Amino acid sequence: MINFHFQLNRQKRADIVLISLENAGVRRSDKWLVRGVTMQIEPGEIVTMIGPNGSGKSTTAKIALGIIKADEGVTYQKEDLSVGYVPQKLDVNWTLPLSVNRFLRLTNAASKEQMQQALLATETLHLANSQMSKLSGGEFQRVLLARAIIRNPELLVLDEPVQGIDFNGEIALYKLIDDIRDRLGCGILLISHDLHMVMSTTDRVLCLNGHVCCSGTPATVASSKEFKSLFGHHAASSLAFYEHKHDHEHQLDGKIKSAT
């Protein structure tokens, strides 16, 4: 399905750290939004951050990206790191005439071919000339993703990329993200509210609740006491069902893919 003509050599990028935080924290007036976060992302790995609302997931991502300065701790970003970012909220109001094509070129120049590839990869090619303000929630998220991968980033940061996408679309999107990682060899920081959906593709999980509750491989985190107390036993025990067998495949928009 995807055919990036800018395929990269994954080996070449190994043993580089893209981004790292050490004991990082951010304070607003007297309250710490997050504190004591230590993490790092290497090329080719998917790190997932989970945690309840207001646990500082987005804030942590913003510290890592340099959008917010840490009030405490050490942050590192590889020199000239190219980033693709899908923010949690992006509001394109009516006053802004912005087509999908123009949006794809927001922070960098892109050739027609690059734009087509990115739209093709996210199955949004038919939306190329649509106005951003007229897209549905799911279409919007996929276009955001298309824009983020168009510049062939070394690091992809996705803040709740599956909002407004139904269950099967979600599975397809996570598959696509996994695909992108394999093709581009980029590091991915994924923010999600449910662990079981992302478990199969994730290398490491960071469970946040104002601080790092627990971290490690998905299996370790899922069985840890902290995770259970944060999300309840129900969530932990339901982790298995993400692996259920599908007898048919879905496209990103939820339509059933026809057998070829």
Next chain:
Amino acid sequence: MLDDFFTRALIGGVGVALVAGPIGCFIIWRRLAYFGDTLSHSALLGIALALLLEINITLTVFLISVLVSFLLLLLQRRATLSSDALLGLLAHSTLALGLVVLAFLTWVRVDLMGFLFGDILAVTAYDLATIWGGGIIALAVLSFIWNSLFAITVNYDLATAEGIKPEIINMIFTVIVAAVIAVSMKLVGVLLITALLIMPAATARRFSTSPEWMAVIAAVVGSVSVLIGLNGSLKWDTPAGPSIVVAALLCFIVSLLPLPNLIEMKKRGFTRIANLLVKAKENDEAS
């Protein structure tokens, strides 16, 4: 040709409109209307200080506007008041200060109405040079930062994450706005500059499918408003600024009429055909 005051006003007005259109788009997109208002209100303080110290009015207005906008940034970081309250505070205190200082200048004969509502008789050949010179520089700088500024406008976090330096770009933008206010003040008057920024851009929105087109159309709409307004001002002996704004209002009302939107219809028709093609292909594959 430049001997005729009306020709001078026209050339100056169109020069102002060409810059105000694109800048106005950003004012609308970024919801900065009240910010523009504040800067233009502070222009009166600039005028008063210039008359007091007997220095160049345009330059002083420009400097005061820049000063006020930086003061605003500082206050936004420090103070606990909300942005709109701070803007109101700055707008009206600078306006009031300007009026008070002017009242003390008993030895200067001041045409206050001219400053508040614009005066086409006051546009000199020297002003034209300032308008066009300043305007060309402003547009050149704007086109240089256009992509970055637009990216910040769409999403600040995204632009920052992907390597754009928002502080510098925002500062440059603020200085451009201050410059536009300084050069357009004589013609439209302190109280109505924001209208010249916002109304052509609002009119242009309906006919645009890309930000770049909206900027161009806004510049054209602004120029047309200046032409109509100044002619009306000459004919009915009305003040220049309000006449131009009324003309801009007429343009805006026309844009609201249910005329078929050619550009958008074309685009829509095209997408519909594209969608049909995609569907047909899917059906083919399925069968």
